Amino acid sequence: MPNLPRICLALLLLNSALTFQNRWPTIGVRWVPELSLELAVLLLALALLAAWRGVPGRATRNVLFGCLLVLVLGRYLDVTVPALMGRSINLYWDSQHLPRIVAMFMDNVAGWQWLLALLALLALLFALAAVLRWAFSTIMATLARPVGRRGIGALTLVLLMMYGAGRLSPRSPTEHWFALPVTGMLVEQAKLILDATVFRDHGRIAAQPPLPVSDLGRLGGGDLFVIFFESYGALVFDDPCFAVPLAGDFATFEHSLAAFGWRVVSARVESSTFGGSSWLAHSSLLSGLRIADQGDYQDLLASDRATLTSRLATVGYRTISVMPGLKYAWPEGQFYRFDRIYNAEGLQYPGPAYGWWVIPDQYSLYHIHQAEVAPSGRAPLLVFYPTINSHAPFAPLPPYRPDWSVFDAPPTAAVVAEAVELNQRLDGRELASAYLQSVRYNLAVLGGYLRRYALANALLLVLGDHQPPAVVGGRDIPWQVPVHLFSRDPALIEAFEQAGFQPGIMPGPAALGGIEMLGPLLLRTLDSRRPNAPQPTPLTATAPQIR
Structure with missing residues (x-):
């Protein structure tokens, strides 16, 4: 296969863009030796399509590259947000708080520093997109040649068989060679959006029992x-x-x-x-x-x-x-x-x-x-x-x-x-x-x-x-x-102990x-009408004047 090192580098870059992990406790990422299931499926589909009807045109390639960038962004969110926040992201609701989060981190930072940081971020994103574009174009050019199609098709078919064998047999470790698919996260986000909009049960609150009435x-x-x-x-x-x-x-x-x-x-x-x-x-x-x-x-x-x-x-x-x-x-x-x-x-x-x-x-x-x-x-x-x-x-x-x-x-x-x-x-x-x-x-x-x-x-x-x-x-x-509950009334303390609280801090x-x-x-x-409720101990309302 011509230009084999170049093709291998392109495959490595594309695979790494969909398998990286968070470098805790930062917003950075690190490389891990895992394989991307989505990339294998995409390349096999493109190899079959190229053999059947030829390599897709420029417009289709641009759409496919855009989808690849969405997967990369999804991967970043999927590994970074849980690592920093301890919970999965909810794009529908979390994105609404982004302006205030940005305002908090912009506090006391000079305008020129933020401008410089923004330019650096844009330059980094442009460079990453350019590298991925080169890798994607290299693979598309390889698929245009019969020997390239056969090589990539065979490689991806073997990888998918390995993944399938690991899924079907608990004795096979091959499934664990693959990173968790990014598409699962995107599907979950789509479900969360639908649950928050189209399928939301707006009557749930009204159907709940009211708070108890208390005389305190x-x-x-x-x-x-x-x-x-x-x-x-x-x-x-x-x-x-x-x-x-x-x-x-x-x-x-x-x-x-x-x-x-x-x-x-x-x-x-x-x-x-x-x-x-x-x-x-x-x-x-x-x-x-x-x-x-x-x-x-x-x-x-x-x-x-x-x-x-x-x-x-x-x-x-x-x-x-x-x-x-x-x-x-x-x-x-x-x-x-x-x-x-x-x-x-x-x-x-x-x-x-x-x-x-x-x-x-x-x-x-x-x-x-x-x-x-x-x-x-x-x-x-x-x-x-x-x-x-x-x-x-x-x-x-x-x-x-x-x-x-x-x-x-x-x-x-x-x-x-x-x-x-x-x-x-x-x-x-x-x-x-x-x-x-x-x-x-x-x-x-x-x-x-x-x-x-x-x-x-x-x-x-x-x-x-x-x-x-x-x-x-x-x-x-x-x-x-x-x-914690703090009181100087022994009767109140005893009542909350009976409710499940433990003595002490x-x-x-x-x-x-x-x-x-x-x-x-x-x-x-706190309701005095509760059966067998002890009455409060008389306490003065004055505060101690001791430091």
């Missing part, structure tokens, strides 16, 4: 905090890489709170999302339904379903939402009917920016305490607060300030300079270290608030929204998140259920 009598008029720690996953207790260095932090945290009368019970639940899309977990808890994709979310917002917010409002609670990461209009927030939504602008943060998220979580909690919790003669509160500083990339991280009153004064020049030094970007394995530090920051903020400011009759539900992205803790791990090994069961569990457990 067992809370005795105390405030209820629902605090979502961003990216706080069960791996902080399960993975030795995180559990070992954090063990002392958790022990110190629990011991310090016990000295102030705070008791904690813990459990774990299955989140409805992984590595991102936090609002799915938030809406699952508030609605009592498993909201697992954007379609479920939109159907919920279009319904008139009662939520945890409206249930508490019915019995006289003032409901507020603290959203320091909310920088854009949030019209869907009207569905939850919060009495007040404190977004990034509403929090009135005057200090230096810490990354794209800007506002330290410690400041947000302190601001809400001063504005909503501290005033006397008010209604009891539901405070719904998703934190933001432990969001990827987990840096720059603001320092924890033991003296919370520092936020009452304008930031000093020293504080501004410190923030500038912290404004750095982390890549690769450094993210795991940054994530660990963000968990420590969460514990410091929560512990400081409970010791210094939290009212004695408050109940705090603190949980994670999802596991961190797979680039931090790996893929193929459970979608579980820890849940360490959650049990098995999940109680999905994250959506927490809202109904709260309402039922």
Whole structure:
């Protein structure tokens, strides 16, 4: 066969473009010694077509090359997204969040740097397309010659027979020589698009049972905090890489709170999302339904379903939402009917920016305490607060300030300079270290608030929204998140232990259920009309003034 080395190089390039794997934990790829089933099928079909009617014309070749590029792009998404996020991609829903993701990564980057990066990316894509075009044209030219058609046809036929033998016989290892087909991923994406549009069951939400009604009598008029720690996953207790260095932090945290009368019970639940899309977990808890994709979310917002917010409002609670990461209009927030939504602008943060998220979580909690919790003669509160500083990339991280009153004064020049030094970007394995530090920051903020400011009759539900992205803790791990309840009322603590929570900060090994069961569990457990429900222990609503 003429030009055999050139033909072999072309085949190697085309095969490699459909079999590469992710180079974890980056967006790069690496070569692997696997074979492409799609390429073998395509080449055999082209060899038979060329023998029957001749090599396809230019227009057909362009279409075929375009299909090849789609397969290459599909392969990249199929191996990169699960490696970084820990879940498969859903092109229909995930693509809608791309503009905000780009905006986050463009933060504090000069325009000329982005322009240079864009030009470099375009040059790389053009070069890759040119190389693949050369390889594809070389194979098409080979198919135009009888000896080339016979050689490629025989090779691909042998490969397909090897694949078939491996599929038919468990003793044959030949199937494992082939990469997973890309077409399976594309078919799955087509199915997801149809399920989200043509075949979507828009009546599912309305058909679900409503949230239980509760008088919240067992809370005795105390405030209820629902605090979502961003990216706080069960791996902080399960993975030795995180559990070992954090063990002392958790022990110190629990011991310090016990000295102030705070008791904690813990459990774990299955989140409805992984590595991102936090609002799915938030809406699952508030609605009592498993909201697992954007379609479920939109159907919920279009319904008139009662939520945890409206249930508490019915019995006289003032409901507020603290959203320091909310920088854009949030019209869907009207569905939850919060009495007040404190977004990034509403929090009135005057200090230096810490990354794209800007506002330290410690400041947000302190601001809400001063504005909503501290005033006397008010209604009891539901405070719904998703934190933001432990969001990827987990840096720059603001320092924890033991003296919370520092936020009452304008930031000093020293504080501004410190923030500038912290404004750095982390890549690769450094993210795991940054994530660990963000968990420590969460514990410091929560512990400081409970010791210094939290009212004695408050109940705090603190949980994670999802596991961190797979680039931090790996893929193929459970979608579980820890849940902690903090109270100074022994009767309440006992009630939640009876509901399945474990004493202490360490959650049990098995999940109680999905994250959506927490809202109904709260309402039922806090209802004083429940048979044999112990009454709340009388507690003063004043906060300890100890740092």
